[in-house]
Amino acid sequence: MKQLKTLLLLKQKGIRALMYFDLVRMFGGVPLPSENDLVSDNGAASANVPRSTQEEVYQYILNDINEAQGNIQNNDVYHFSDDALNVLLAEVEMTRGNYDQATTTLENVIGNYSLVESYSDVFTTGSNSEEIFRIRYTTDDSNNLSFYFYPSALGGRREVAPEASFLEAFEDGDERINLITNRDDFSSAYISKYSNVSTGTDLPYVYRYAEVELLYAELLARNGDFETASEYLNDVRDRAGLDSLNLTSDNFIELLVEERRVELFAEGKRWYDAVRLEILDEVVANKSSSSLSENRVVWPIPQDEINANQELSQEDQNPGY
Numbered sequence: 001m002k003q004l005k006t007l008l009l010l011k012q013k014g015i016r017a018l019m020y021f022d023l024v025r026m027f028g029g030v031p032l033p034s035e036n037d038l039v040s041d042n043g044a045a046s047a048n049v050p051r052s053t054q055e056e057v058y059q060y061i062l063n064d065i066n067e068a069q070g071n072i073q074n075n076d077v078y079h080f081s082d083d084a085l086n087v088l089l090a091e092v093e094m095t096r097g098n099y100d101q102a103t104t105t106l107e108n109v110i111g112n113y114s115l116v117e118s119y120s121d122v123f124t125t126g127s128n129s130e131e132i133f134r135i136r137y138t139t140d141d142s143n144n145l146s147f148y149f150y151p152s153a154l155g156g157r158r159e160v161a162p163e164a165s166f167l168e169a170f171e172d173g174d175e176r177i178n179l180i181t182n183r184d185d186f187s188s189a190y191i192s193k194y195s196n197v198s199t200g201t202d203l204p205y206v207y208r209y210a211e212v213e214l215l216y217a218e219l220l221a222r223n224g225d226f227e228t229a230s231e232y233l234n235d236v237r238d239r240a241g242l243d244s245l246n247l248t249s250d251n252f253i254e255l256l257v258e259e260r261r262v263e264l265f266a267e268g269k270r271w272y273d274a275v276r277l278e279i280l281d282e283v284v285a286n287k288s289s290s291s292l293s294e295n296r297v298v299w300p301i302p303q304d305e306i307n308a309n310q311e312l313s314q315e316d317q318n319p320g321y
Contacts, residue, residue: 014068014080018080029052107216119239132205137200143200145200150197154197
């Protein structure tokens, strides 16, 4: 029983590291309650602790990862695992510019999985060879993914829809565009990567192997191994029905950014890619009726959080909000 509790605690640390990684990328520094201050009944804000710096949050994340690393069994893709932890750590290291460490970390995952033959099959509910970490939603604990993508005629609200510039990003013959319905009509095109509108039981990925291959391709290219980097890129492109490309020192960022855009659309990766690779100005400029203020690289601290925490005040708000 003690061993089981220890294992569960380590999995929780891995999940907590993932959550704080999202938080620090969204908001910058956030409050970091100690273990004894995490109050389940009233929420973490009741701990009344001041906002930490961004660097302190990253150290908190790394401490959780280091404690859990190598000690989490790979039970199934709906529980946090060592492989998921390694992908998370590689992402953290890449975000901080530690590319050599990220390469070593990601090598623990490379070769452990393989791409599903058909891109469309990646998003069915059954298990597959590509999945690393997914979220298991049920009718009792559902999501609204397809609801926000699907049109009202199919029970959704189409609040999130592909722009014309995104539809044009797909090369001729790219099979991945088949998961966008009505793609020839911008006014009615909608993302059909998720499909359970009525039940909310789609099983989204946090990590899958195609993303790992693209991350690894970037890391290899940054180290000058463009031949091997191209092989990993082209493994993803081949599955999509596309010709191979050759990465070089001049093009690897541009090509990998675009590949991640069309491979991982609607999977919550684009914003973080744009910020990490410092292309947010370009990305926003390509959207219709959009502009970017420098302060909007991070989000505003929610007013509810400021009100709930006696150690926070309006002075803690991010600039420009």
